[in-house]
Amino acid sequence: MLKPVTTKLKNRVKNRIIKLHKKSPLVFISDTTLRDGEQMPGASMTPEDKVEIAKALAKIGVHSIDAGFPAAAPSEIQAIQRIVREVKGPFISALCRTTKSDIDSAKLALEEAPFWRRGVSLFIGTSPVHRQDKLKMSKTELIKLVTSSIEYARKSFDMVVFGPEDASRTEIPFLCEIYREAILAGATTIGFPDTIGILTPAKVKETLFKIQDHVPEMDQVLLAVHMHNDLGLATANSLAAVEAGANIVQCTVNGIGERAGNASLEEVVMALKMNQDEFQRQVNIDSTQLLALSRLVAQRSQIPVSLLKPIVGENIFATEAGIHQDGLLKNPQTYLPFLPDVVGAEGIKLVLGKHSGKKAFSQRLEQLGLRLTKEQVNQITDKIIDVEKECWKDADSLLIKTSHDLFDVKPTYTFGQ
Numbered sequence: 001m002l003k004p005v006t007t008k009l010k011n012r013v014k015n016r017i018i019k020l021h022k023k024s025p026l027v028f029i030s031d032t033t034l035r036d037g038e039q040m041p042g043a044s045m046t047p048e049d050k051v052e053i054a055k056a057l058a059k060i061g062v063h064s065i066d067a068g069f070p071a072a073a074p075s076e077i078q079a080i081q082r083i084v085r086e087v088k089g090p091f092i093s094a095l096c097r098t099t100k101s102d103i104d105s106a107k108l109a110l111e112e113a114p115f116w117r118r119g120v121s122l123f124i125g126t127s128p129v130h131r132q133d134k135l136k137m138s139k140t141e142l143i144k145l146v147t148s149s150i151e152y153a154r155k156s157f158d159m160v161v162f163g164p165e166d167a168s169r170t171e172i173p174f175l176c177e178i179y180r181e182a183i184l185a186g187a188t189t190i191g192f193p194d195t196i197g198i199l200t201p202a203k204v205k206e207t208l209f210k211i212q213d214h215v216p217e218m219d220q221v222l223l224a225v226h227m228h229n230d231l232g233l234a235t236a237n238s239l240a241a242v243e244a245g246a247n248i249v250q251c252t253v254n255g256i257g258e259r260a261g262n263a264s265l266e267e268v269v270m271a272l273k274m275n276q277d278e279f280q281r282q283v284n285i286d287s288t289q290l291l292a293l294s295r296l297v298a299q300r301s302q303i304p305v306s307l308l309k310p311i312v313g314e315n316i317f318a319t320e321a322g323i324h325q326d327g328l329l330k331n332p333q334t335y336l337p338f339l340p341d342v343v344g345a346e347g348i349k350l351v352l353g354k355h356s357g358k359k360a361f362s363q364r365l366e367q368l369g370l371r372l373t374k375e376q377v378n379q380i381t382d383k384i385i386d387v388e389k390e391c392w393k394d395a396d397s398l399l400i401k402t403s404h405d406l407f408d409v410k411p412t413y414t415f416g417q
Contacts, residue, residue, distance in 0.1 A: 010115055014158045017116070018188060021222055027242055027272055027281045028063035029265065030224065030250040033297060034079075035066045035095055036262055037252035040303060047079035049300040053253075054087045056296050060289040062265075064091035066121065066250065070105035071096065080109035084118070093119045093161065098149035107156045119159030121191065122149055126164035126178060128171070143178055147185040154186040163191025163226065168199050172207065176214040183217040189248070190221050194237060197230030197260065201240035208244035224248035227263040229255060234263035239271055242279055253297040254305055254312070266290045266311040266343070274338065291344040317348050361399070370403050370410075379406060 021028065034050050037043060045053070050068070057065055067083050068076040084092055094109055096102035103120060110118040124135070124146060131137055137145070146162065153160045162182040167175060179190055192208065199207070208225075212218050225241040225248070227234040238249045255264030269290070272283045294312035298305050307315045317340050332339055332348055340347050362377045372380070380402050403409050 010158050013116055014188060018220070018222060021247055022219070024247075025280070025282050027246070027279075027283050028248045029061075029269065029283060029285055030064040030066060030248050031057050031062045031252065031265060032066035032226070032250050032262065033057070033252040033256065033265075033301075034083075035068050036226075036258065037254075037256040037297075037301070038068075039258050040256045040261065040301070043256055043301040043303050045300055047075060047082055050079045051082050051086055053293075053297055053300060054083045054090075056289070056293045057253075058087050058089040059286070060293055061285045062090050063248070063284075064093060067092050067094055068109070069095045070109040071099075071102040077105060077109040081112065084110060084113045091117055091119065091159070093121050093159075096120050096122050096153070098122050098124045098145050100149075100152055103149070103153045103156065110157075115158050118157065119161060119188075120153050120157050121161040121163055122146070122153060122187075123163045123165045123191075123193075125166050126175065127166035127169040129169070130166050139174055139177075143181050146178060147181050150182055150185040150187050159188050160186060161189040161191055161224065162187040163193050163224070165193060166195045167192050168194040168196070168203075168207070172210050172214075176211055179211065179215045180217055183215070183221055188221055189224050190215075190218065191224045191226060191250075192241070192246075193226040194228055194234075197228030197234060199227075199237050200231075200233060201236045204237045204240040205244040208241060208246065212245060222247040224250060226250040228258065229260040229262060229264075232260070234261070235267040235271060238263040238268050239279070242272065242281055254294055254303065254309065256297070256301060256303050264310070266294060270311050270338070270343070287342055288344045311343060317345055365399055365403065368399060370399070372403065372407065372409065376403075376407055 038045055067080045070077045094106040096106050106120045150160055223246050225246045227237040251265035251268050252262040253265050255261040269283055269285045291312050307313050358381050361381050384402050
């Protein structure tokens with residue numbers, strides 16, 4: 001019969017994990033698609049959706065999953081319980097307000113997870129506007145509530161995150177004070193959220209350096225960041241946080257989330273992978289699964305991905321410009337930051353249109369089985385280059401018809417293959 005795990009042993013395991021993470025060159029990716037991402041209007045997901053996405057997140061190698069907000073609804077608890085049972089690997093956390101009832105709901109949702117794979121993230125607004133207008137609490141009252149909530153959470157969880165909502169608009173001295181008190185109360189990770197996405201990379205680094213300088217207890221805990229994209233800077237701000245020593249970066253797939261969304265997981269991952277010389281940090285994410293994960297989240301959340309979305313947008317490997325097409329045909333690296341297979345994409349797409357070059361037309365004619373001379377290709381190109389925009393929606397049919405009209409040739413393949 002197994003002996004029960006003692007508090008002393010749990011503390012040793014917890015401290016060992018934190019120490020190893022602090023020394024590690026890895027940037028740990030935490031995903032909040034299932035919680036903050038789902039808060040995007042229209043992105044509601046079923047428990048089945050959440051389990052499938054959680055499995056994909058585990059497969060790609062995320063360190064932790066913010067699985068939901070248990071106090072929001074019974075379905076949230078059920079979804080988290082299923083994730084605990086069916087998804088192996090990542091650390092699973094749940095979001096809670098600084099209330100006992102929220103923490104109790106999280107305990108119910110996560111009770112089947114082993115102690116080293118479960119935790120809670122506690123949040124409360126700390127900026128002047130939150131304290132005065134939303135909470136109507138003094139600084140002293142706020143600190144007391146935070147510390148008592150952390151102490152209560154530690155009775156059920158060995159890993160407790162404290163993230164002050166609207167940290168980026170909170171006075172630095174008070175932010176440092178509440179961080180110190182949270183750590184003394186038992187928080188194992190300190191979160192820094194830019195809740196309304198107002199920071200710039202320079203301000204992120206300046207703020208995080210000040211926090212680490214004025215909170216000596218930070219060497220006992222992990223530092224996590226959570227950036228919103230209201231100014232389009234969430235990815236840049238996350239990278240700045242890594243430069244400033246952040247251990248954990250929280251993101252969402254496709255950047256979905258409140259208002260303009262969150263830091264995009266695929267953008268942060270690829271920026272770190274491609275710039276290790278600058279950041280001197282690594283990330284254990286299988287980038288070849290990024291496109292598949294993006295498509296899964298788009299399907300399950302019913303939030304489409306923009307054609308222009310970095311890393312996973314349809315246009316990232318597509319071009320209509322003749323100069324670019326010529327370069328890509330000679331060497332794909334001429335106009336690509338990385339090859340398609342790096343993120344699991346099918347390949348380069350040369351889109352035919354009025355900006356296309358003759359080499360792209362020649363390649364496509366050959367693929368269609370139309371064996372033509374260079375001069376014939378030139379004549380076809382000259383004939384169709386100024387056709388109306390609508391005609392380019394079916395470029396293959398346009399090429400086939402023009403080839404037949406000019407030279408009475410037909411494709412040697414079965415149309416549609």
